[in-house]
Amino acid sequence: MSGRIKPVTTVAIIFFLVSAVAPLLVSSWATLFALILAKGIVVLGIILLLQAGQVSFGHAMFFATGAYTAAFWGKYVGGGDIVLFIALGGITSAVFGLIVGLFVVRYREIFFGMLNLAFSMVLWSLLEKMFHYTNGADGIRVPRPALLGLSFTPEIFQYVILYVSLLIAVVAFYGVQRYLDSPLGHMLRAIKANETRLEYLGTSARRVLLIGYVISAFLGGIGGTLVAIVQQIATPEFGFWTKSGEFVFIAILGGSTHAFGAFAGAAMFECVRFYAAAHLADTWQLILGVVLIVIILYAPNGLIGLRQRYGQAKQGGH
Amino acid sequence: MNSTLAILAILDGISYAALVFLVSVGLSLIFGVLRVVNVAHGSLYAFGAYLAATFSLAIAPISPWLTYPALLAASIVIGIVCGGFIERFLLRPLSGQEDVLQLLITFAAFMIMDNLQRLIWGVQPIFAAEPLRLLPNVAVFGVSYTSYQVILLPGVALATLFGLRYFLRRTLSGAVILAVTEDREASTAIGIDAKRVYFVTFVIGASLAALGGALASPTTSLVPGMGADMIVLSFAVAATAGLGQIEGTALTALMIGLTRAFVIYLQPEFEVLVPYLLMVLVLLVRPFGLFGAVQVRKI
Numbered sequence: 231m232s233g234r235i236k237p238v239t240t241v242a243i244i245f246f247l248v249s250a251v252a253p254l255l256v257s258s259w260a261t262l263f264a265l266i267l268a269k270g271i272v273v274l275g276i277i278l279l280l281q282a283g284q285v286s287f288g289h290a291m292f293f294a295t296g297a298y299t300a301a302f303w304g305k306y307v308g309g310g311d312i313v314l315f316i317a318l319g320g321i322t323s324a325v326f327g328l329i330v331g332l333f334v335v336r337y338r339e340i341f342f343g344m345l346n347l348a349f350s351m352v353l354w355s356l357l358e359k360m361f362h363y364t365n366g367a368d369g370i371r372v373p374r375p376a377l378l379g380l381s382f383t384p385e386i387f388q389y390v391i392l393y394v395s396l397l398i399a400v401v402a403f404y405g406v407q408r409y410l411d412s413p414l415g416h417m418l419r420a421i422k423a424n425e426t427r428l429e430y431l432g433t434s435a436r437r438v439l440l441i442g443y444v445i446s447a448f449l450g451g452i453g454g455t456l457v458a459i460v461q462q463i464a465t466p467e468f469g470f471w472t473k474s475g476e477f478v479f480i481a482i483l484g485g486s487t488h489a490f491g492a493f494a495g496a497a498m499f500e501c502v503r504f505y506a507a508a509h510l511a512d513t514w515q516l517i518l519g520v521v522l523i524v525i526i527l528y529a530p531n532g533l534i535g536l537r538q539r540y541g542q543a544k545q546g547g548h
Numbered sequence: 549m550n551s552t553l554a555i556l557a558i559l560d561g562i563s564y565a566a567l568v569f570l571v572s573v574g575l576s577l578i579f580g581v582l583r584v585v586n587v588a589h590g591s592l593y594a595f596g597a598y599l600a601a602t603f604s605l606a607i608a609p610i611s612p613w614l615t616y617p618a619l620l621a622a623s624i625v626i627g628i629v630c631g632g633f634i635e636r637f638l639l640r641p642l643s644g645q646e647d648v649l650q651l652l653i654t655f656a657a658f659m660i661m662d663n664l665q666r667l668i669w670g671v672q673p674i675f676a677a678e679p680l681r682l683l684p685n686v687a688v689f690g691v692s693y694t695s696y697q698v699i700l701l702p703g704v705a706l707a708t709l710f711g712l713r714y715f716l717r718r719t720l721s722g723a724v725i726l727a728v729t730e731d732r733e734a735s736t737a738i739g740i741d742a743k744r745v746y747f748v749t750f751v752i753g754a755s756l757a758a759l760g761g762a763l764a765s766p767t768t769s770l771v772p773g774m775g776a777d778m779i780v781l782s783f784a785v786a787a788t789a790g791l792g793q794i795e796g797t798a799l800t801a802l803m804i805g806l807t808r809a810f811v812i813y814l815q816p817e818f819e820v821l822v823p824y825l826l827m828v829l830v831l832l833v834r835p836f837g838l839f840g841a842v843q844v845r846k847i
Contacts (some may be wrong), residue, residue, distance in 0.1 A: 285648045333832055339647065340585060341835060344787045348827040351780055355820040471780055475587070475655045482652055512666055519659035526653050527641055 242490040245497070246400055253392055260388040264460050266493070266500045267395040272453030273480045273492035274406045275446030280486040281410060282439055283422030287343040287474050288350030291330075292447040294357065294469030295323040296454030301370035301464035312375040312394060312459065319455030320448050327447020328440075335439040338425075350469055357466040369465030372458045388460075395456050399493070402449060407489040409445070418442050479518075483525055555691045557809040563697035565805025566705035567764050571778060572785040573708065573797045574756030580792030581729050581749040583647070587654040588634060589757050590779025591661035596626045596758025597765040597774065598669045601676035604765070608678045615679045619765070623758035630661070631754025635747050643746075658779070666772055673769040680766035701763060708756065709798050716794075725749060757782075784823040788830045790840020800838060 249267060253260035272293055279286055296319035303310055303318060334345050357364050364370065374381075377390055409415045417438045420428040425435050458464045467473065476499075484495025502521060506514035575589045600622035604615040638653045679696060686695045716722035727735040728745045736742050760778075768774075785804055789796035808822045830838055 280648070285651065287651075337831075337835060340791070341787075341831070343585075343651075344783065345828070345831050347780065347783065348787070348824050348831065351784075351824040352821060352828060355818075355824060359817040359820065361817070470776075472776060475658075478648075478652060479655065482648070513663050515659045516663035516667075519656040519663070522656035522659070523638065523653060526649050526656070527638075 238488050238490050242403065242493070245490075245493060246396065246403075250393070250396055253389065257385075257388070260392045261460060262500060262504055264388070264392045264395045265457060266496045267392075267399040268453045268456035268460065269477070269480065269500065270453075270493035270496040271395075271399055271402050271456070272450050273477055273484070273496055274402055274489060275449035275453075276477050276481040277486045277489060277492050278406060278409075278418070278442050278446045278449075280481060281415070281422065282418045282442060284338065284342045284439070285478055286346040286446075287471065287478065288346030288348070289446070289450055289477055290469045290471070290473035291346075291350035291353045292323040292327055292450030293454035293457070293473060293477070294350075294353060294464070294466070295326050295447075296320065296451030296456075297372075297458035297464035297468045298357065298364070298370070299323070299451070300455045300458045301372050304373040304375075305370055308373075310373075310375050311379070312377050312391070315375055315459065316394075316398070316452055316455050319458075320452040323451020323454070324444050324448040327444045327450075331440045331443035331447070335436045335443060347471055347474070350474060351471060354466055354469040354471075357469055364466070367466055369463050369467075372462050372464055374462065375459060391456070391460055395460075398452060398456070402452070403489055403493070406445075406449075410489065414438065414441065479522055483522065551689075552691055553813055555689050556693075557813050558806065559688060559691065559693050559698050560812070561806035561809035562802070563701050563767075564809065565801045566701040567760050568781060568785055568805060569705045569798050569801035570708060570760035570763070571757050572782040572789070572801055573712065573794060574753035574760070575782045576786040576789070576792055576794065576797050577712070577756070578750055578753035579786065581725060582635075582639070582746050584639060584650045584654065585783070586634075586750075586753070587651065587779060588630075588657035588661060589654075589754075589782060590775035590777070591658050591665070592626060592630055592754045592757040592775075593761040593764075593778045593782075594665055594770075594775030595630060595661065596623045596761030597770050598665060598674065598761075599626055599758075600762035601674050601765045601770055602669075604676045604678055608676075612678055612682055615676075615682070619679065619762040620759070623755050623762040626758035626761075627751050627755025630758075631751045632747065634754070635750035639750070640743065640746070658775070662772075662775060665775070669770070671772050673771050675769050677766045697767060704759075704763060705798070708759075709794065712794055721748075781823055784827040788823075788827045788837055790834075790837025793837065793839040796837065796839025 249263040253263050272289070275292070276286065276289055279289075299319045299322045300315045303315065330346075330349050334342055334349070337345055358366055360366075374384070374387055376382075377394070382390055410418070417428060417433055421435050421439060428435050428438070454468060458468070480495040480499045481492065482495070483498055484491030484493065498521075499518070502518055503514055506517045510517065571589065571593050574592075575586060578584060578586050578589075600619045603618035603622045607614045607618050634654065634657050638657060639650055642650050642653060680694055683695045683700065685692045686698060687693075688698060714722075716726060724735070724740055725745055725748075728740060728742050732742050785800050786797060788804070789800035804823045804826060807826065808819060811822050812819050834840070
């Protein structure tokens with residue numbers, strides 16, 4: 231087991247080092263990597279639920295909750311510290327996740343996905359239509375926060391947010407991997423493998439799933455807060471169903487068998503989008519769609535799966 | 549709210565429900581038989597609308613009455629070409645694999661079709677109201693309304709409802725489809741080609757989505773994003789009704805259409821909220837939808 235996971239950990243360390251150093255060389259990469267890391271944090275939550283065999287087609291609601299928490303705090307309370315924004319975004323999403331989770335963990339598979347979708351669309355239409363509070367489709371500007379009382383120029387701030395994202399991403403990555411290796415994480419996997427046996431052991435499958443769901447909502451909220459700060463805006467689009475689809479897409483792209491899949495997928499997704507959008511303007515979705523189809527048809531376990539398959543083939547050769 | 553407004557709301561609701569029913573019943577049929585939630589369904593709706601508008605703009609100068617068969621032709625073309633392609637080359641290779649992959653590959657198809665639509669038809673709104681203008685207005689309790697929307701659309705929806713019922717319950721092909729849905733292995737054992745059944749069902753479902761779009765095209769301007777809006781709405785209707793329930797889908801479409809129409813007149817800002825709120829409420833109380841059969845839970 232450890233022999234198979236270790237190379238992935240090495241790649242993960244290299245990836246985090248690259249995202250710390252590369253933006254120092256090319257400044258436009260600072261924002262790119264900050265977005266990759268922030269979205270990777272959200273996708274960690276999706277991967278958590280995928281372990282239990284459940285696909286949330288509405289997870290963007292937690293992403294939007296985090297973003298709008300920062301936006302509302304900035305708009306109505308004014309200013310703030312990045313640490314405060316992130317803590318608030320994460321906690322609000324976790325509480326929201328607990329409320330929604332109490333309902334949705336009773337459902338499985340397609341109904342789990344559908345109910346999540348329905349909740350997220352309710353949130354999306356509220357954000358879109360409560361114009362008085364949310365500015366509707368225009369969204370709310372998120373002010374540039376300070377860090378521990380220090381404020382920065384935009385040039386410096388892009389590095390500040392990058393390293394804050396990096397720190398959280400590393401902690402979240404390590405935490406999720408530990409969680410998945412813990413008894414609670416194995417119980418989460420047991421829901422997918424055989425829920426009945428899990429219940430025979432005297433464990434409540436719903437409670438196991440609820441814990442996973444709240445953690446994934448928490449991660450979604452933190453990712454949403456970070457993206458809102460990077461892009462300096464929160465719009466209803468953050469909570470639209472296509473955003474949820476994008477997160478599931480990234481999870482499958484990276485591979486859901488290991489926590490690093492979240493970052494591998496996010497890196498590939500954002501890079502394709504970054505360069506395709508720059509060169510092909512309106513057709514980047516088309517390119518992404520084709521990439522997704524190729525991955526699903528030829529490497530259904532994602533990038534991580536490719537790496538593992540390659541590793542196994544090499545071992546078999548010896 | 550006076551009586552004129554109430555009648556207007558009811559007529560709006562009925563004509564809208566007819567369109568939503570066509571799209572949702574296609575989604576429901578595909579799910580019922582293939583167990584796949586087709587995310588690209590909204591794109592098929594949008595493609596149906598755009599192709600129908602293209603056909604009808606091209607043929608209207610020759611003979612305006614030919615625009616009606618043009619709408620039908622467009623939906624069949626989209627159903628066979630796009631629907632057939634998705635089933636044959638995207639879904640079929642994945643049969644037997646995890647459900648999430650099938651769901652996701654239709655999401656990829658949605659992304660591609662959404663972009664293709666922009667590339668082919670551009671982002672400027674397109675109007676093709678010829679079929680709407682040809683038919684006269686009718687007076688319903690003193691309220692004047694287009695007969696296209698209050699007679700033709702509900703007529704097509706009812707014909708589809710009874711046609712599907714007849715097809716599935718009274719014909720041999722319908723029995724074959726139900727047999728494959730019920731037990732794929734047993735039906736394959738008695739010589740039924742399950743792959744062909746899946747293909748045909750998907751094409752029928754896709755054509756219904758495209759037909760919804762084609763019939764909607766004269767009543768609205770076609771804009772990018774119309775597919776993404778329709779997919780979640782038809783999800784909501786199909787899930788609220790109970791996936792795979794044909795009559796239930798019709799009643800739910802009517803319920804959502806009417807509620808939405810009244811909300812538009814009374815509290816317009818909550819229009820988009822209606823279907824999703826209803827869906828949440830129904831699913832919380834009845835997990836398998838209003839008309840869905842309660843399945844035995846694994847635990």
